[in-house]
Amino acid sequence: MVDAQDDPALLLRDFVNTLNVEDAADEFATPAALAGWLAGRRLVPAGATATDLDLATAVTLREGLREAWSAHHGPRPADLPADLPDDLEDALAALPLRLTLAGASPGLVPVDPSATPAAALARLAAAIMNAVAAGTWPRLKVCQEDTCRWAFLDTSKNRSRTWCSMSVCGNRTKTRAYRARRRN
Structure with a gap:
């Protein structure tokens, strides 16, 4: 089983799912x-201290990713929604990242390799590009049930998964549609 530490898409999914x-x-x-x-994901050591700014950046990044993934439903990769908040771009721009050519392939790494929450958030931003490189970025989606919005990795062969769970959210949506048709 692949865990979130080894797979950037699973790490990002877990990050977005910190809000139910x-x-x-x-x-x-x-x-x-x-x-x-962050410590539970080995992105910072146990006992690390986050600030209010770290928290605001994390929430902005999380909710921006949730909105970006809403564009991943459909047969073709879509452009990011035009209405992504400006504060998401500001938060990404403020993360201390740099390009490195060391290692097997180029990558993004925190400017400051210290184990701070800001560096951990930079590692999460780098995971976005790692998911793109791995081909899993367009498979990251959010449930289209408006009351849910749970993030998931679409592993279906034809990339057509719509809900986090067919038995829960899919059933809710289909039941509502059936009832609406019956009323008309």
Whole structure:
């Protein structure tokens, strides 16, 4: 089994899923909670301290990715939505990343290799490009059920998966459509 530390798409999916839209449960309720989540993914050492700015950057990045992945439904790769918030671009621009040619292939790495939450968020941003390079970026999607918006990796052969779970969100959507047709 591949875990999130080895697969950039799974790491990004887990990051976006730190907010359960349906229950309004946010794993990043405080800077300490953010630091704990990053430590749990070995992106910072245990005991690292996050700031309010780190938390704001993480939330902006998380919700920006959720919106970007909403464009990944369809037979062809789509452009990112035109209405992505400006603060997402600002947050990405502020992350301390640099290009390196060291290693097997070029990559993005934090400017400051220290194990700070800001460097960990830069590693998450670098995971975006790693997912693009791995071909998994367009397979990262969010559930099209408006009350859910859970992130998932579409592993279907034809890349047509719409919901995080057919048995829950797919069933809800289809039941609502059936009931609406019956009313008319």
